Amino acid sequence: MNITLTTKYRDEIYDFRTSDTKQYTHCFHSYPAMMIPQVAERILSEYGKDARLLFDPYCGTGTSLVEANLKGIESIGTDINPLARLIAKVKTTVINLVDLDYYLRDFSSFILSVNLGAKISNVSIPYFKNIDYWFKKETQLSLAIIKDYIKNIDNPDIRDFFYCAFSETVRDVSLTRNSEFKLYRMKHNKIQEFNPDVLSVMVQKLVRNRNGMKEYIALKRNNSKALIYDFNTVYRIPESIIQLGSVDIVITSPPYGDSRTTVAYGQFSRLANQWLGFEEMNEVDTRSMGGGRFKEFKEFGFEMLDCALKEIAKKDNKRGYDVISFYVDYEKSINNISKVIKNGGIVAYVVGNRKVKGIQIPNDEITQEFFERNGFGHIKTIIREIPNKRMPKRNSPTNIVGLTDTTMNYEYIVVMKKDE
Numbered sequence: 001m002n003i004t005l006t007t008k009y010r011d012e013i014y015d016f017r018t019s020d021t022k023q024y025t026h027c028f029h030s031y032p033a034m035m036i037p038q039v040a041e042r043i044l045s046e047y048g049k050d051a052r053l054l055f056d057p058y059c060g061t062g063t064s065l066v067e068a069n070l071k072g073i074e075s076i077g078t079d080i081n082p083l084a085r086l087i088a089k090v091k092t093t094v095i096n097l098v099d100l101d102y103y104l105r106d107f108s109s110f111i112l113s114v115n116l117g118a119k120i121s122n123v124s125i126p127y128f129k130n131i132d133y134w135f136k137k138e139t140q141l142s143l144a145i146i147k148d149y150i151k152n153i154d155n156p157d158i159r160d161f162f163y164c165a166f167s168e169t170v171r172d173v174s175l176t177r178n179s180e181f182k183l184y185r186m187k188h189n190k191i192q193e194f195n196p197d198v199l200s201v202m203v204q205k206l207v208r209n210r211n212g213m214k215e216y217i218a219l220k221r222n223n224s225k226a227l228i229y230d231f232n233t234v235y236r237i238p239e240s241i242i243q244l245g246s247v248d249i250v251i252t253s254p255p256y257g258d259s260r261t262t263v264a265y266g267q268f269s270r271l272a273n274q275w276l277g278f279e280e281m282n283e284v285d286t287r288s289m290g291g292g293r294f295k296e297f298k299e300f301g302f303e304m305l306d307c308a309l310k311e312i313a314k315k316d317n318k319r320g321y322d323v324i325s326f327y328v329d330y331e332k333s334i335n336n337i338s339k340v341i342k343n344g345g346i347v348a349y350v351v352g353n354r355k356v357k358g359i360q361i362p363n364d365e366i367t368q369e370f371f372e373r374n375g376f377g378h379i380k381t382i383i384r385e386i387p388n389k390r391m392p393k394r395n396s397p398t399n400i401v402g403l404t405d406t407t408m409n410y411e412y413i414v415v416m417k418k419d420e
């Protein structure tokens, strides 16, 4: 009798339908397409028992770095978005709660004095294009007062902790429609009614994050750390940071397409980045995978991908080039990442399949193929349902605002092992 064992299957255990995805420091800051911490935790429990070093090449807000550190595994992450790096740093850096509470008390008495009418002098509102379009004047003043306070905190880790809460405050009190990943302004009638209490919003975030930090400290009984960088694996991985063959496990969720047509991480973060004065923020979407435009047709020697690309190009040549640009970068990145993984090391890529011009692109199969070309064997692909719309169901594959598609209802966890 022939038994066929399938290595790609739906596993409801990985849906984590009732799990709290905002435990400990995972509650610190929202971000598009965040990984579910439980996925990272389960993969680590299954494949990372002896791991000493985890690498996340698209670490975003550091979900897998946090989970690795909780298990005593050292971690390295990289992301081209300065806001993501700030959040990842704050989520993984243990802060002395006594010191933190001192600043929290000081900040709340500062707020009280502002509310009681204390004169705050020399507050400078940053100038950036369209600031008046995105923030009411009163909101700008309150944000500037907070930013000024934070600037004077002398402990750098506590200062970043405050900046992280400030960044989410900026987004919440701006005139953006917060349900959208891209920047869309609220409707006129909503704007008139929208008068957020900026100082209270900031305090709420600080208190929530302080409690998250307390939980994190209680769980973390080891000294492991996360190091967070800004290198782009499409081009290189500096050997001074990660040596060849040194990584035990990679757990990551890469972008699933270029940021113009999928998740615009740069756009999502733009207002916070502008308030924080991160200068590189303009480059986030162009440095993102697929950000440089490829101008000729290319075949990858993988039928599934090549057929999809041809079909897309037939319908819309320019769009076809955008998609090709993404896979050119994706393959280069996988080639570089493969080199730093130990023989016998594991990669787990959480990817979403996407539709462009109505044509499905199987990112899971493509990921598997690209790693196989680098000497990896496929262990399994788990199909998980995305229960709570954390992935961009509002992804607009037609590029028409508000027209959504359901291509992102499932995601795929592709697990591969480097040959011994």
Ligand SMILES: C[S@@+](CC[C@H](N)C(=O)[O-])C[C@H]1O[C@@H](n2cnc3c(N)ncnc32)[C@H](O)[C@@H]1O
Pocket: 031, 032, 033, 034, 035, 036, 057, 058, 059, 060, 061, 062, 063, 064, 078, 079, 080, 081, 084, 231, 232, 233, 234, 252, 253, 254, 255, 265, 287, 288, 289
């Ligand atoms: C799906 S998100 C990762 C989310 C992360 N797992 C989390 O839970 O927060 C993908 C990330 O890849 C980053 N990114 C895009 N292109 C990149 C590149 N070439 N190198 C490094 N990071 C990149 C984006 O800025 C984004 O933060």
